[in-house]
Amino acid sequence: MSQEHEISCEIRDAAGVVILNRPKALNALSLGMVRELARALDAWEHDPQVTRVVVSATGEKAFCAGGDIRELHDLGRAGRQDEMLAFWREEYILNDRIKHYPKPYISLIDGIVMGGGVGISLHGSHRIAGERYLFAMPEVGIGFFPDVGATYALPRLPGAAGIYLALTGDRVGAADALALGLATHAVPSGRMAELADALTGRAALDDILAGFTQDPGPEKLAANRATIADCFAAPDLAAIRERLARKAAEGDGFAAKTLQTLSVKSPTSVAIAFEQMRRGAGLDFTDAMRTEFRIVSRIARGHEFYEGVRAVVIDKDHAPRWQPATLDAIEPDEIARYFAPLGADELVLER
Template identity: 55%
Template sequence: MTDGSEPEILFAQRGMAGLVTLNRPKTLNALSLPMMRALHAQLDAWEADDAVTRVVIRGAGGRAFCAGGDIRQVYELARAGRHDEVSEFWLGEYQLDAAVRRFPKPYIALIEGFVMGGGVGISLHGSHRVASERYAFAMPEVGIGFFPDVGTTYALPLLPGRAGTYLALTGARIGAGDALDLGLATHYAAAADFDAITARLCEGGDVGEAIAAHGATPPAPDLVPEARRLIEDAFSGDSVTEILHRLDRAAPDLAFAAETAALMRTRSPRSLMIAHEQMRRGADLDFAQAQRLEYRLAIRTMAAHDFYEGVRSVIVDKDGRPAWSPARLDEIDPAAIAADFAPLEGPEPDMNPMRER
């Protein structure tokens, strides 16, 4: 419940559409495990209901579509030793992402404000992603000692020009113009028109036409061609250290290179190495394989130092001074990173492998 009286997630059926509203605006619509389970169950019900021909999902409050999973809840559960519940959180989140990806009907995310982490998982894998003027995409997990998950091991390596590796290793935010250019968003419309788009979608008819009827001219990308060329060159480096070397070489002539290198140096070194390996491996994985890999990494990250220190610094104490351990890239054993990707002992959970649409 949001305040003891309202549900955290709202469902309605209007006309031919199933409507979802993420209803935790005070937490930027962060996903709790009950929200994820409820959405998963509702998608299963609507998939079987011939009266529902499409699903529309939005976030309440205007500031965020969804800023991610409820990481503070995970942090508190893990600190309390409730590790089974932590594992259930990751499993519930990843199974929901798989359900979104395999959903056989149009799934339209109307995105206003932040879309990060778990919010990416419940939007990017659907058929339609409508960005508004306040759209802000990021996978900022390397800044809290975690790693880019929710299926981005599969999705980010598919982006052109090493942009996915750039997003994974920096946690940088991009707006609607860049999201459309990279394929993270499929359409653009003003947030003020989202109600009208929803109403038209409820009437049935072609989904693309309903969105286009209220479409608007999107902003130009912020990543100018010079920055895109740098990203493609620098982030094709075969290690995080090499990427930083390439950025440093370009820094005297390009402020974007210096800013990017400085941002990366604030991130968890362990997370940077994991994210780089994810992007390398992800190019050869299908969605189900990528999800299994992410679950392994999530379980092992819960036994490492940096997640707790990152959440403490960014979310709990908000001092912005994480003490990463190891503190330097050259202090990390590559064999230890490789071991994080190995199968878990015993049977691994079913991530609901996708069925092709």
């Protein structure tokens, strides 16, 4: 399928309109889609007709469930890591472009938004969550790491919630997203198409959105926010686990479940994700993206990603053989190597 069919980018009245169109693949991003969106943003930035960008997707299941990890896995297995990294390089440049885009960038998210889908929505000015909205960064479960700007965004969520989401891959809906700042507005799913049409007009964005927003209801994490804040604000992974274990021993079922969740993720990925969160809190967005490219450059030549994709996507036995197998076996020096500079291969971000 060509990118022309995978994504459409066109001007409608006052808006640059982007539609992701791979519903059978949950609108997963391909390199062609990344390039097409980048070209459109370049063209629209200085076009006086375009006052805003509106991004939506076809299908009811997903806004965008991530990148095409099976294709990336297969490239790496074939020894074509340079082609893998070409995807992530251009994707990260696009994420940085969206973060610094000078015009309103509005994502209409009604369905799954994970991985690469987060990268093309979260960093824009307006994130509109429908009733089917489901956010997650589940990469630690496939031997990867929460990328596409999560290094910057997640440590800045209140109450250590972003660290929790990064390390567990937990999913949250529209109510939690609005409370945490992952979404800026909640809108009924049945009105999303009407909203998309209204946004192509020239009325003020705030006025348009005010006519569509609704209360998304109760937060899933509300009852556990105190546990999350206490445990995931700990200074290191060992302390997070100790605090969870103590609360679990006191009868906190959420803490016990979270401790079990951490135990089955890739230990290397969990350790990388924690170090990302620790460092990311002090990085600007551009440095965060450079950091992520350093990490992914090492992961592409490692073991965990290939084993994770095998277990979850290919064989679907959900029995990954992580190396090392436990968090206790992680060597801090090994994790630090993922963050080391790349020299001539560093990600270059120019605006």
